Structures are given as structure tokens and as C-alpha cells.
Amino acid sequence: MKRNLGELCSLIVDSEHKTAPAAQTGKAYGYSIGTPHIRSGRLLFETAIPVDKSTYETWTVRAVPQKDDLILTREAPVGQVARVGADQRVCLRQRTVLLRPDRNRVDPQYLLYALMAPRTQELMHSMAAGSTVPHLNIKEVRALTLEGVPSLAGQQAIAEVLGTLDDKIETNIRTAETAAELAESLYIRDSRNCQNWAEYALSDTAKWLSGGTPQTSEPSYWDGDIPWISAASLKSPWLDESERKVTNLGAASGTRLVPKGSIIFVVRGMSLMSEFRVGLTQREVAFGQDCKALLPTPSIDAVTLFLALRTRTTEILGLVDAAGHGTGRLGTDLIAKLQVRLPQGKTAEIFTRTVAPLIDCASAMRRENRTLAELRDTLLPQLVTGKIRIKDAERIVEDAA
Incomplete structure (x- = not known):
């Protein structure tokens, strides 16, 4: 109906x-x-x-x-x-x-x-x-x-089945948040109290890259399989997916590719007025002109540098100014001077071994949640139309969750 x-x-x-x-x-x-x-x-x-x-x-x-x-x-x-x-x-x-x-x-x-x-x-x-x-x-x-739209009883049965998937998604979200928060807490603790940590200007920690947007009117540039990260789509710290994707031709025609282990953050956008969006790439991605990408130098671990930025959010937001119409702007010249503390030598290796599994866990939870959400969205129309029975859907959900 x-x-x-x-x-x-x-x-x-x-x-x-x-x-x-x-x-x-x-x-x-x-x-x-x-x-x-x-x-x-x-x-x-x-x-x-x-x-x-x-x-x-x-x-x-x-x-x-x-x-x-x-x-x-x-x-x-x-x-x-x-x-x-x-x-x-x-x-x-x-x-x-x-x-x-x-x-x-x-x-x-x-x-x-x-x-x-x-x-x-x-x-x-x-x-x-x-x-x-x-x-x-x-x-x-x-x-x-x-x-x-089915009967009210049918709606409630569908909601109960799909709710099992949402419960698992919510558990994964809490697990991911806890893992990320623990990694940040370990960074704050060790960077303040441990020896063999040194301060660097952010400009000296990585190669800096600017992004771009392929021509939107050219269909051969879009709907490929390479995620294109923009200020609007950078919603997660773990970057391996985006609503918009480019083709290889699009990536070579107006944007830039960066490998797994790169750090991307927003330098212009409405979100900057209230939050600092920064993410760590989990695969090769392209990105837009409202973002900057950092490719850490060989001696610096990407996860550690990412944590250094995440834990300085308040200070970074203090560098943002208004560019008009509610849009925030983070000057590259300002954030490049930001001093970050990073571990040295053997200390760096030990710290990376400690925090990397936590970041991997958080990223894995996001990937699993995407699969669970896709299953939920696939089951909904099939349940509504009667193509699949509630009991069959329950078995599918039980196997997935």
C-alpha cells in the first residue's frame, strides 16, 4: 500500500x-x-x-x-x-x-x-x-x-528482524569508538610523560598535497571504483569509502590519488565551524580541493601522526576563520606551524605496535557495519514485498550478526 x-x-x-x-x-x-x-x-x-x-x-x-x-x-x-x-x-x-x-x-x-x-x-x-x-x-x-507499507503488525515484525542488525551495528560503533579513544589516550599519556619524544612542526612531518575535482559534466570521470573524499564526505576517521567515486581517467584529470596510510583533513567547509574532520586512508583514494593530504615521511608512522592531529582538535579549530556564508577556512600556513610530539627510534616502534591494532579494530568495525547496513537495506524491500519470509530473514540475520 x-x-x-x-x-x-x-x-x-x-x-x-x-x-x-x-x-x-x-x-x-x-x-x-x-x-x-x-x-x-x-x-x-x-x-x-x-x-x-x-x-x-x-x-x-x-x-x-x-x-x-x-x-x-x-x-x-x-x-x-x-x-x-x-x-x-x-x-x-x-x-x-x-x-x-x-x-x-x-x-x-x-x-x-x-x-x-x-x-x-x-x-x-x-x-x-x-x-x-x-x-x-x-x-x-x-x-x-x-x-x-505493510500492516502495523507486519511493520513491527520487520522492524524486529532488522533491529538485530542495528543492535550489532551499534555494538560495533561502541567498540570502534572505545578503540579509537584508547589509542588517543595512550598517545596523550606517552607523548607527555615518556622519554624519546620530540616536537616537530607539522610541515616537516609529511609531504603535503592538494586535491581537486574532475569535471562533473564528464561522465567518463565518475562512477568508477576509486573513492573521492571531499569536505562533505569525510565523515569517518577511516577512509575507504565515499558516496562519490571516480574512474582512473577521472583520477588523472583533475584530482589526485594518495595511497593507504595517508592523512586527509578538511581545510575549507561549513563543518570547520564546529568540527575538525581528519581521516586515515585505508586504501588508495582521491580527494577534493577542500582537503589537504599528508604523506608521512618514511621515519614517521602514519597512525601516530594521525593521533597527534586528532588530539589537537581544539587547538586546530582555534586557527579556523570564517570565509563567508558560514564556511570555515583553515589556513595551510597556520596549521603547518602546529607543533606535534612524535616518538623516536625504538620508542616509536613500540608505540606503533601498541596503537596500530586499536586503529585496525576501529576500521574493521566500520567495514563490517557497512556490510550489515547493506544487508539491512537489501532485506527491507524483500520483506515488504513478501519475496522473503520473516523466518528466512531471521536466519540470514542470525548468520550475519
């Missing part, structure tokens, strides 16, 4: 706020959620702005987000969606829409999966493609049609 969001949701309201509230210094009452904080079905509170009770109440005057509400991004980018959990106080920023599922018509978790499904994502992007800046207006959100 076809249903649009206007039929399935009892409330659909977009945010009227254009700028982020000021962060508070005391204990957070809630969090300001914008488009950077909604990814792959999750709300990323780690980078969200904490707000006090007064600010929260001011921002939620139109609608107070509740448990099981969904938050959808309608611009920059279109189509990211996440579910509000219990005891999560969030206030919405620009370019987001609050959806309140009608529990008599749709299961909230099923609706989350349906909105994340590739077919729905393609539909949202096609609806937004006619604009100079792709976006969905509130009327288009209400009219967004989902095909093959």
Missing part, C-alpha cells in the same frame, strides 16, 4: 531557527542538533552543542521532540534521518524536520528503516535535484510517498 508521510505522521514541523545557539559551560540540559549530527540512523551527541534549560525551552516552542520522533535533514545533505531515544532532549537547527509517527498507522523503527532505504533516498534526492542548492521544502516532505 502507498502512504505518504502526511498520512503516517501526526506532526511534521521544520525548524525556524537559522543559527546555532551558544554552547553553555555547565551541565547540559539538552543538545542542539543540526545536519552534521544526523548520520546513518543515529544522533551524534559527541559533536552536538550542549544547551541550558532556558535555551532548550526557547528552541522547542513549536514542538518538543519526544521519544520515537524522527529527525530528517532536508538540505546539506538531503535525507539523513535518526530516531530520538528515551531521555534525549534535542532542539532542532536549520535544515531539519521533526516527524512524529502516528503509532496507530506506522511503527517508528519501521519508518526509520523505510526512510533510510535506498529507494526512498533516491526519491528524496530526485525531488530535491531541481534546486540550485538541493533541498526539500516542508510540502515535499509531507508528500513523500512510501510504497508497499
Whole structure:
């Protein structure tokens, strides 16, 4: 059965706020959620702005987000969606829409999966493609049609099966975060307290490269198998995938390739106003002009240099200035002077052997999660159309998770 969001949701309201509230210094009452904080079905509170009770109440005057509400991004980018959990106080920023599922018509978790499904994502992007800046207006959100919506009992059964995959994905996310945090903590501890560490200007640690964008109107340059990393797509510290990919011809015609073990970070983009995006390549990739790449010198371990940058995020963000229209700019001349501490000789070998397995674990969890998410997105339309039975899907999920 076809249903649009206007039929399935009892409330659909977009945010009227254009700028982020000021962060508070005391204990957070809630969090300001914008488009950077909604990814792959999750709300990323780690980078969200904490707000006090007064600010929260001011921002939620139109609608107070509740448990099981969904938050959808309608611009920059279109189509990211996440579910509000219990005891999560969030206030919405620009370019987001609050959806309140009608529990008599749709299961909230099923609706989350349906909105994340590739077919729905393609539909949202096609609806937004006619604009100079792709976006969905509130009327288009209400009219967004989902095909093959089963009965409420069917939705709940599907949500339960696919939820097993999401539970595994969430466990992997926590494992990856713990591994990365432990590696950073070890770097901070050893770089401060151990002997045989020395300071270097970042400019002296690596070969610096600039990226570029192949001509977008040339089809032979795009849809290849080489990930193209941009300021918008650098969402993970472990770089082995991207929504946009180039061909070998495209890589030779306007961009640059860097090998596994390179460090890529954003030097221009809206994200720089609130976060420093830096990643370690897990395979050969290409990258855009809003990023810089570092190829560490032979005597310097890439993982250690990556950790040196990750642990200096606050200081690096202090070097960012506004380039207009909410875009941040990180001057290469400024970050090149950043002093980083790196181990020497045998100490460097020991430290690398300690932290490298942690980084490998975090990266492996990301790869596994991508496989699990692909399985989830493959099963959803088959379950909706009856091509696969719930019991058969349960066996497939059990084997995968």
C-alpha cells in the first residue's frame, strides 16, 4: 500500500531557527542538533552543542521532540534521518524536520528503516535535484510517498528482524569508538610523560598535497571504483569509502590519488565551524580541493601522526576563520606551524605496535557495519514485498550478526 508521510505522521514541523545557539559551560540540559549530527540512523551527541534549560525551552516552542520522533535533514545533505531515544532532549537547527509517527498507522523503527532505504533516498534526492542548492521544502516532505507499507503488525515484525542488525551495528560503533579513544589516550599519556619524544612542526612531518575535482559534466570521470573524499564526505576517521567515486581517467584529470596510510583533513567547509574532520586512508583514494593530504615521511608512522592531529582538535579549530556564508577556512600556513610530539627510534616502534591494532579494530568495525547496513537495506524491500519470509530473514540475520 502507498502512504505518504502526511498520512503516517501526526506532526511534521521544520525548524525556524537559522543559527546555532551558544554552547553553555555547565551541565547540559539538552543538545542542539543540526545536519552534521544526523548520520546513518543515529544522533551524534559527541559533536552536538550542549544547551541550558532556558535555551532548550526557547528552541522547542513549536514542538518538543519526544521519544520515537524522527529527525530528517532536508538540505546539506538531503535525507539523513535518526530516531530520538528515551531521555534525549534535542532542539532542532536549520535544515531539519521533526516527524512524529502516528503509532496507530506506522511503527517508528519501521519508518526509520523505510526512510533510510535506498529507494526512498533516491526519491528524496530526485525531488530535491531541481534546486540550485538541493533541498526539500516542508510540502515535499509531507508528500513523500512510501510504497508497499505493510500492516502495523507486519511493520513491527520487520522492524524486529532488522533491529538485530542495528543492535550489532551499534555494538560495533561502541567498540570502534572505545578503540579509537584508547589509542588517543595512550598517545596523550606517552607523548607527555615518556622519554624519546620530540616536537616537530607539522610541515616537516609529511609531504603535503592538494586535491581537486574532475569535471562533473564528464561522465567518463565518475562512477568508477576509486573513492573521492571531499569536505562533505569525510565523515569517518577511516577512509575507504565515499558516496562519490571516480574512474582512473577521472583520477588523472583533475584530482589526485594518495595511497593507504595517508592523512586527509578538511581545510575549507561549513563543518570547520564546529568540527575538525581528519581521516586515515585505508586504501588508495582521491580527494577534493577542500582537503589537504599528508604523506608521512618514511621515519614517521602514519597512525601516530594521525593521533597527534586528532588530539589537537581544539587547538586546530582555534586557527579556523570564517570565509563567508558560514564556511570555515583553515589556513595551510597556520596549521603547518602546529607543533606535534612524535616518538623516536625504538620508542616509536613500540608505540606503533601498541596503537596500530586499536586503529585496525576501529576500521574493521566500520567495514563490517557497512556490510550489515547493506544487508539491512537489501532485506527491507524483500520483506515488504513478501519475496522473503520473516523466518528466512531471521536466519540470514542470525548468520550475519
